[in-house]
Amino acid sequence: MLSRLIGPNVQLHHSKMLVKPPEIGAAFPMHQDYPYFPHEKHTMMAGSVHLDDADEENGCLHVIPGSHKQGPLHHVGRHYLDHVRYPIDMGLACPAKAGDVLFFNYLTIHGSHVNRSKRTRRNVLFQYRDPLDMPVEDKHVNWGQGLMVCGENPIFRLYKGAH
Numbered sequence: 001m002l003s004r005l006i007g008p009n010v011q012l013h014h015s016k017m018l019v020k021p022p023e024i025g026a027a028f029p030m031h032q033d034y035p036y037f038p039h040e041k042h043t044m045m046a047g048s049v050h051l052d053d054a055d056e057e058n059g060c061l062h063v064i065p066g067s068h069k070q071g072p073l074h075h076v077g078r079h080y081l082d083h084v085r086y087p088i089d090m091g092l093a094c095p096a097k098a099g100d101v102l103f104f105n106y107l108t109i110h111g112s113h114v115n116r117s118k119r120t121r122r123n124v125l126f127q128y129r130d131p132l133d134m135p136v137e138d139k140h141v142n143w144g145q146g147l148m149v150c151g152e153n154p155i156f157r158l159y160k161g162a163h
C-alpha cells in the first residue's frame with residue numbers, strides 16, 4: 001500500500017504511539033503535519049494503525065478530504081490552524097476498527113476531539129517518505145529514522161552523519 005501511495009522506495013521517518021484515556025484524552029486541533037517536519041516534495045504520509053475501535057465518542061480522526069492540494073498553510077505558533085476558521089467538525093470523521101490503518105499525506109488537514117467515552121483510544125502512527133524527498137529544515141531528526149520498508153535508498157552511499 002505504501003509503495004502505491006509514495007512510490008517504489010519508502011523510508012520510515014518516525015513513529016509514535018497515541019493514547020487517549022477515557023474521559024481525559026485531549027483533542028488535537030486541526031493542523032497539517034508539514035510544519036513539524038517540512039520536506040521538499042511532500043511525499044511524507046502517515047499510516048495510523050488502530051489498536052482500539054475509534055469512533056466519534058472516543059475521539060476518532062477527522063480529515064478534510066483533498067485539503068493536501070492547498071499546499072502548506074500558515075499555522076498559529078507553527079502547530080495548529082486557526083480553530084475558528086478550521087473547527088474539528090469541519091473534517092470528515094473517520095471511524096475505524098482495531099487493526100484498520102488510515103493513510104493520509106502530511107499536508108492533509110486533520111485533528112481529533114477529546115475522548116468523551118469510557119473506552120481508551122490507542123493508535124500507533126508511522127510517518128513514511130520517499131528517501132529522495134529532502135527535509136527543508138534540520139528538525140525532527142532522530143536516530144531511529146532511515147529504515148527502508150520497501151525498495152531501495154538510491155542515496156544511501158552519500159549519507160554523511162553529523163560526526
Ligand SMILES: O=C(O)CCC(=O)C(=O)O
Nearest residue numbers: 028033060061110111112
Ligand atoms: O490520531 C489522531 O487523533 C490525530 C493525531 C495527530 O493529529 C497527529 O499525530 O498529528
